[in-house]
Amino acid sequence: MPRTEQGPGATTASRILDVAERLAQTRGFNGFSCADVAPEIGITTASLHYHFPSKADLGRALVERYTESFQASLRDIAAAPTDAPAKLRAYVQIYQQVLGADRMCLCGMFAAEYATLPEPVQAELLRFFDENERWLAAVFDAGLRDGSLRFNGSPQDAAHLLTSALEGAMLLARTYGDNARFRATLDRVLATLTGAWQPEQPSGTA
Amino acid sequence: MPRTEQGPGATTASRILDVAERLAQTRGFNGFSCADVAPEIGITTASLHYHFPSKADLGRALVERYTESFQASLRDIAAAPTDAPAKLRAYVQIYQQVLGADRMCLCGMFAAEYATLPEPVQAELLRFFDENERWLAAVFDAGLRDGSLRFNGSPQDAAHLLTSALEGAMLLARTYGDNARFRATLDRVLATLTGAWQPEQPSGTA
DNA sequence: GTCTATAGGCAGATAGAC
DNA sequence: GTCTATCTGCCTATAGAC
DSSP, X not given: OOOOOOOTTSOHHHHHHHHXXXXXXXXXXXXXXXXXXXXXXXXXXXXXXXXXXXXXXXXXXXXXXXXXXXXXXXXXXXXXXXXXXXXXXXXXXXXHHHHHTTOOOHHHHHHHTGGGSOHHHHHHHHHHHHHXXXXXXXXXXXXXXXXXXXOSSOHHXXXXXXXXXXXXXXXXXXHHTOHHHHHHHHHHHHHHHHTOOOOOXXXXXX | OOOOOOOTTSOHHHHXXXXXXXXXXXXXXXXXXXXXXXXXXXXXXXXXXXXXXXXXXXXXXXXXXXXXXXXXXXXXXXXXXXXXXXXXXXXXXXXXXHHHTTXXXXXXXXXXXXXXXXXXXXXXXXXXXXXXXXXXXXXXXXXXHHTSOOOSSOHHHHHHHHHHHHHHHXXXXXXXXXHHHHHHHHHHHHHHHHXXXXXXXXXXXX
């Protein structure tokens, strides 16, 4: 899922987006400049501004493409002949791959910087989360109906919880440089949300 | 818990920290400048640099003071004659109050910007999370021993999960400007981690 | 579409007077 | 401790040639 950066064959605009995406995911929107992007693909910042007149335009395009790419993955997962727990695991796997490339979720990163983002980027960001949580809620709802999932509260609540846990666990795992931590946390969250939950007393108690 | 900004009676250094803390929690470390802070307390940026020679010094002092303030709250909670579930609720309440002041957790914010932070700020940030999770793990461990908590995995795993959920839920609640969302998510997480968990089928299923 | 050159602003930081 | 004045560098963005 973390994008492989394209070579000279691709359009300049998409190569700009590739580099900017990596920088945005590792350093944040306020943590990189046009001057960081342009040299990496062998152009000047003046040329960059030809493709994206302002940095706000670039930011908006980043979130837009990221959302589209995510939606494509979600369609694939939805189309697969698997049950709801497997679809949730596949969903978590997307984030795990991003983290494996030492990146934060682009939109989790931008969420932290929300107050400083240009308005068009803010609007696009909300679309990402809205669409993700709508998809998740549908999966939770379906799993509840066919009995493959058991959890408390509404499907939407479950979607909110999973989204929060994903973004938070990524944030912490990246800070500690410890991706196993992400996996452990998400395994527990998924266990809770699928109903695979056995409250057992550990052996050595007082 | 979100700090009340002090008037002219307080030391200049602490008033600088008050303003910088609010800006850092709402806009991030890369989202505010010395020129934003100084005028708010009626000094120039030159004076600000007298108290904090570099922005890295300011950032480090911010996290240091934030951690100390947190630790004081944790000591109070630990000293109170309450059971583990109540201590966890009180812990979550700290974050809820921060969010109620329309702020992100300072350290959650800085965690997103981790790669761009000056090294001394990074180090101080890790201390914050280490100490918090150590405290949480102790509470989870005690609750497990006295039977007031039931959960799967190690106390440390539980601490990781709660920390991730807290930071992630704050991030999303702030983006949506919806603090009820934070409360709902954390109620569910706490229910899972205290063992107050009843896998019930909702009434209207197919 | 890409370049050179540069504008215009803001960043963090310093010198030296008071 | 605080000021005025200023430096240097970086930022986003534009003008105009090729």
